[in-house]
Amino acid sequence: MCGIVGLVHPKSEELGLNKASYEVYRALLTLQHRGQDAAGILSYDEESSRFKGEKDLGLVSQVFDLEKLENLKGSMAIGHTRYATVGTDGKGDLQPIVTGYPFGVGMVHNGNLVNYHQLAKELAEKYNIAQLTNNDVEVLLNLWCHGIQEQFPFEKEIEFSHIKTSAMNILENAVGAYAIAGLLSGVGLFGLRDPKGIRPLILGKKVWDAEKDLVSYCLVSETNALNFLGFDYVRDIEPGEVIFIREDGKIFSEVLMKPEKAAPCMFEWVYFSAAESSFEGKSIYGVRLNLGRVLGKRARKLIENNVIHPDIVCPVPDTSRTSAIALSESLGLPYREGLIKNRYTQRSFILNTQDKREKAVELKLSPVRSEIEGKNILLVDDSIVRGTTSKKIIQLLKRYGAKEITLAITCPPLRHGCFYGIDFPKESELIANDKTPEEIAEHIGANRVIFLDEQDLKDAIGRTELCMACVNKKYPTSIEASEEFARQREINKEGAV
Numbered sequence: 222m223c224g225i226v227g228l229v230h231p232k233s234e235e236l237g238l239n240k241a242s243y244e245v246y247r248a249l250l251t252l253q254h255r256g257q258d259a260a261g262i263l264s265y266d267e268e269s270s271r272f273k274g275e276k277d278l279g280l281v282s283q284v285f286d287l288e289k290l291e292n293l294k295g296s297m298a299i300g301h302t303r304y305a306t307v308g309t310d311g312k313g314d315l316q317p318i319v320t321g322y323p324f325g326v327g328m329v330h331n332g333n334l335v336n337y338h339q340l341a342k343e344l345a346e347k348y349n350i351a352q353l354t355n356n357d358v359e360v361l362l363n364l365w366c367h368g369i370q371e372q373f374p375f376e377k378e379i380e381f382s383h384i385k386t387s388a389m390n391i392l393e394n395a396v397g398a399y400a401i402a403g404l405l406s407g408v409g410l411f412g413l414r415d416p417k418g419i420r421p422l423i424l425g426k427k428v429w430d431a432e433k434d435l436v437s438y439c440l441v442s443e444t445n446a447l448n449f450l451g452f453d454y455v456r457d458i459e460p461g462e463v464i465f466i467r468e469d470g471k472i473f474s475e476v477l478m479k480p481e482k483a484a485p486c487m488f489e490w491v492y493f494s495a496a497e498s499s500f501e502g503k504s505i506y507g508v509r510l511n512l513g514r515v516l517g518k519r520a521r522k523l524i525e526n527n528v529i530h531p532d533i534v535c536p537v538p539d540t541s542r543t544s545a546i547a548l549s550e551s552l553g554l555p556y557r558e559g560l561i562k563n564r565y566t567q568r569s570f571i572l573n574t575q576d577k578r579e580k581a582v583e584l585k586l587s588p589v590r591s592e593i594e595g596k597n598i599l600l601v602d603d604s605i606v607r608g609t610t611s612k613k614i615i616q617l618l619k620r621y622g623a624k625e626i627t628l629a630i631t632c633p634p635l636r637h638g639c640f641y642g643i644d645f646p647k648e649s650e651l652i653a654n655d656k657t658p659e660e661i662a663e664h665i666g667a668n669r670v671i672f673l674d675e676q677d678l679k680d681a682i683g684r685t686e687l688c689m690a691c692v693n694k695k696y697p698t699s700i701e702a703s704e705e706f707a708r709q710r711e712i713n714k715e716g717a718v
């Protein structure tokens with residue numbers, strides 16, 4: 222899971238629209254929660270006909286300063302916040318990536334290709350294309366470039382038909398989840414979403430001067446970035462759709478591969494996306510309230526049957542706060558913040574090693590003794606992955622005097638690996654894979670664990686077409702190549718800096 226942005230300004234020095242990189246930087250700040258390993262921006266400078274790029278390890282605010290942004294000239298730019306799920310977390314695998322031949326193209330993507338290693342091998346064997354990174358975005362870039370090269374020479378300049386053919390080369394070969402934004406030198410911006418629509422890609426627009434037809438467009442991972450930039454939401458890019466925004470602001474788009482069933486990731490609503498965003502027209506905040514309400518029905522039965530006896534509802538901050546509010550309202554129990562999060566630490570789920578995740582719990586959560594001591598707590602969290610984080614939190618609450626702890630989870634048990642941009646490819650890493658809810662409760666030291674089921678999740682999100690493969694093993698794409706994918710990921714992790 223990463224955050225991506227692409228932006229095209231109309232040409233207007235007068236309106237100060239010659240620096241797309243400033244807007245991309247601001248958008249990346251709002252997408253920081255999607256990836257905290259690294260950040261990068263690539264712009265196209267029309268004056269010098271050159272790409273200008275800057276990327277490094279660290280948070281967006283650490284990688285960029287005014288001087289660096291000043292150098293990223295041009296009215297078109299793309300940007301990326303990285304959560305390393307393939308490749309290493311070293312500098313060689315950062316995005317955006319760029320090539321000057323056979324066409325000037327820069328690219329960012331969010332997702333994972335299940336058949337990345339197979340495609341890299343095929344590109345080497347068939348066309349002698351050597352990969353320079355361990356990042357699957359390079360394979361996407363190669364597929365795109367190969368598609369464009371086969372159409373040379375163009376009669377005039379590049380047209381939408383050429384872009385469609387290149388996009389088709391990706392759609393027909395890449396298996397997995399990908400939301401792409403690409404910068405074409407001197408031509409414009411394109412976006413592409415995989416045929417199942419697993420990861421989000423959203424089109425936004427800002428009208429600067431309607432009479433002069435001065436309009437900027439952007440592609441972003443989440444709508445919260447649009448709000449921050451003052452852009453209007455236009456629509457979610459469809460699964461299998463390619464969109465081309467020419468540098469003069471003219472837009473072309475077409476769904477090239479329509480899915481029988483779309484499969485957006487349920488975890489975008491449960492955990493990844495910012496509460497103020499919406500995805501596929503469904504407010505993340507609204508869905509999280511619904512998740513709390515359906516949990517409330519399950520908890521009420523247990524209370525009525527004298528199985529659990531909560532005095533307060535308490536969230537594990539931050540993601541589950543919204544659901545905990547709805548749960549407390551539906552049960553008529555006080556909502557209390559028994560754990561305060563240090564806002565300067567990173568999201569622990571997307572840290573890439575177990576050791577870092579466990580340390581993050583100690584560093585980021587500070588208990589409020591007055592609200593915990595002597596209380597039976599209905600603790601709300603978004604998921605249990607490996608169980609070690611939950612165990613640490615429960616130990617912490619008990620150390621501060623909590624009595625009975627019931628852990629209520631706003632999604633079903635995660636039993637299967639994810640190959641689409643989340644860092645849990647191996648079933649054996651998941652606590653729910655071989656344990657019942659009772660065994661999980663015992664393992665983590667809770668009195669009881671309450672999960673939602675698949676139908677609860679569909680009801681709360683308000684749609685039936687979803688990827689829930691980590692819950693039910695129904696992968697929306699082929700996972701034939703997943704064994705090699707998981708094996709290589711382990712090798713990269715061992716070699717990560």
Ligand code: SF4
Pocket residue numbers: 419486487488489638639640641642643688689690691692
């Ligand atoms: S397997 Fe799970 S985490 Fe991965 S894309 Fe599907 S729903 Fe999302």
